[in-house]
Amino acid sequence: MQQESGRRSNKERTQATRAALLGAARQLFIEKGYADTGTPEIVAAANVTRGALYHHFADKQALFRAVVENEAALVADEIDRAAPDDLPAGEALIKGGDAYLQAMALPGRTRLLLIDGPAVLGRAGMDEIDDRHATRSLRAGIGFAVKSGALPRNLPVEATTLLLSAAFDRAALAIETGGDAADYRAVLAALIDGLANRK
Incomplete structure (x- = not known):
């Protein structure tokens, strides 16, 4: 014992x-x-x-990678909580996006995930982390929206994920430097609505 x-x-x-x-x-x-x-x-x-x-x-970079991985996991958890599986697909995309922007508003998070992360770990290293966390959530949401018909069935999931992810990241950076969060949320929601209405 x-x-x-x-x-x-x-x-x-x-x-x-x-x-x-x-x-x-x-x-x-x-x-x-x-x-x-x-x-x-x-x-x-x-x-x-x-x-x-x-x-x-192993070294400072390995420690930094662990910090970034932890931050990315926390962001993904907030997205997943805000957009549960029982929400309609289109609503889940918008609520998940709002949750991402809210999670990224935590002081220092944009620096870790969007500025220093890619600079220190490289784009490929950062993509690998993102693919396990927020990008995974976004890809799953887009995939579900396409399958359910909330987004056009011929919309390429991977390309849509990549471009929407970049738009959300850019919005988070702009909000961090004083941009109006409501404006960015409105534009991102309009972007998703525009994709939904594309025929």
Whole structure:
């Protein structure tokens, strides 16, 4: 029994160390950017040793990738909650898009996912992460809308996903720098409605 309890404690300590590193790194990457953040300040902010950092992550880029992956997963969770499977397909696309913009309004998130993410991890690396999270949600929503007839059945799902994703990303960046969120939401909804009405 004691050994089992000890194993749990070790697991909990490991999880706590990882969470501390991710939290400290996220804050520093937002405040200073990836390039200007050093691993010594990350471990100091996390109150762990340098050895602990390299036990969990191969290098600073691997830590950054884990931060980005976590942020992308949180955004996708918000989209999925806002657009459950029982919503009509067209409404789900609009509600999911609104949820994306709301999730991206969290301070620092656009920097992590839309600016530093592609710069540090490359477009292919960022696409790989997106494909597991928000882009996956959008692709599924578009695919469902096409199959259900809410969008034209001859609309190519992959191309539509790519272009709508880019539009949502651009809107998130514009809102981050002071753009009117209501304006961008209205235009994106009109874009989706326009696709729905395309014959």
